[in-house]
Amino acid sequence: MSLLSLEDVHTYYGEAHILQGVSLSVGDGEVVTMIGRNGAGKTTTLLSIMGIARARRGAVRMGGQDITNLETHEIVRRGIGWVPEERRVLPNLTVLENLRLGTMAAPGPDAERRLEEALEYFPRLRERVAQKGRFLSGGEQQMLAIARGLVADPRGRDGSLPPPLRDGPGPHPVRGHPRGAAPGPHDPAALPPALIPLPSGERAG
Ligand SMILES: Nc1ncnc2c1ncn2[C@@H]1O[C@H](COP(=O)(O)OP(=O)(O)OP(=O)(O)O)[C@@H](O)[C@H]1O
Ligand SMILES: [Mg+2]
Numbered sequence: 001m002s003l004l005s006l007e008d009v010h011t012y013y014g015e016a017h018i019l020q021g022v023s024l025s026v027g028d029g030e031v032v033t034m035i036g037r038n039g040a041g042k043t044t045t046l047l048s049i050m051g052i053a054r055a056r057r058g059a060v061r062m063g064g065q066d067i068t069n070l071e072t073h074e075i076v077r078r079g080i081g082w083v084p085e086e087r088r089v090l091p092n093l094t095v096l097e098n099l100r101l102g103t104m105a106a107p108g109p110d111a112e113r114r115l116e117e118a119l120e121y122f123p124r125l126r127e128r129v130a131q132k133g134r135f136l137s138g139g140e141q142q143m144l145a146i147a148r149g150l151v152a153d154p155r156g157r158d159g160s161l162p163p164p165l166r167d168g169p170g171p172h173p174v175r176g177h178p179r180g181a182a183p184g185p186h187d188p189a190a191l192p193p194a195l196i197p198l199p200s201g202e203r204a205g
Contacts, residue, residue, distance in 0.1 A: 001064050003028050004049070004080070009058035011041075011048045018044050021058070043085065046167050050082055051075050076105045081154030085167035087145040091134035095125050095144055098133055102148035110153070118147040 002025035011019040019041050026032045034042045047053035049060055051072045060068045067075055076082070090098055099118060103111035119126040122143045128136065136144060146166065 002026060002061070003030075003063060005059075005061045006045070006049070006055075007059045007061070009045070009048055009055045009060065011044055011053050011055050013044075013053070018053075019048060019055070022048075023058075043167055046082070046165050049075075049080065049165065073105075076152060079153065079155040081149040081152050081165065083145050083149040083166040087141045089133040089136065089141045089144050089148075092132060094130050094132055095136070096129040098144055099125075099148055099151055102151040103153075106151075106153035111151070114151045114153060118150050121150070122147055 005023075005025040007023050009019050009022045010017065022041070022045055024032065024034075024045075034045060036042050044053055048055045051067075051070055051074075055068050058068070059066055062075075062078055062080065065078075067078060067080075070078070090101070093101070099115055103115060106114075119129070124140055125143055125147055128140065133141065133144065149166075
């Protein structure tokens with residue numbers, strides 16, 4: 001069973017019919033990349049998964065369960081992480097405070113361990129835990145956005161831990177698997193990614 005799947009998803013902005021039947025699936029331990037020209041609907045697809053842009057037709061499923069109409073915070077609690085393209089690092093909070101905000105999506109005894117793991121992945125962030133977000137370089141902010149997605153505890157229903165969904169260009173930079181439980185090579189970048197092309201600016205799917 002897929003960890004995450006979209007079945008014939010149709011999403012609109014007002015009357016504009018943007019996603020016209022997007023279907024895809026992500027298996028456990030699989031890295032999936034969506035490619036498509038500007039305006040093709042990549043971000044809208046991710047927003048539809050997160051319940052930020054609502055799929056008007058079709059279904060988004062996680063571990064087979066329909067999550068299409070759940071509130072975004074419920075979707076996050078189910079284990080889908082999100083790394084926004086524009087990063088949205090809070091400029092007046094420190095690196096550590098930004099990360100603690102991420103852990104609030106999944107509080108509990110595990111949160112500190114996840115935070116520690118994230119700092120292990122990104123030693124540059126560890127060196128800058130007390131630095132305010134606004135003083136980070138663009139790349140460092142990107143690291144922080146990814147680390148914040150990881151500490152929110154994205155996981156499959158079977159307890160496996162996929163990398164968070166990442167919007168925007170470039171390969172997924174997260175090395176390894178925070179729980180070491182993923183099948184296959186340790187480095188997700190070494191996995192053959194499934195490429196999902198979105199064909200045009202108006203139609204996606
Ligand atoms: N809030 C919105 N209201 C109306 N139209 C929107 C909105 N957001 C995006 N669109 C339109 O929806 C289409 C898909 O946009 P989307 O942001 O999903 O593309 P994308 O594939 O992520 O593009 P890029 O590669 O430039 O990031 C575009 O035609 C865009 O103009
Ligand atoms: Mg986009």
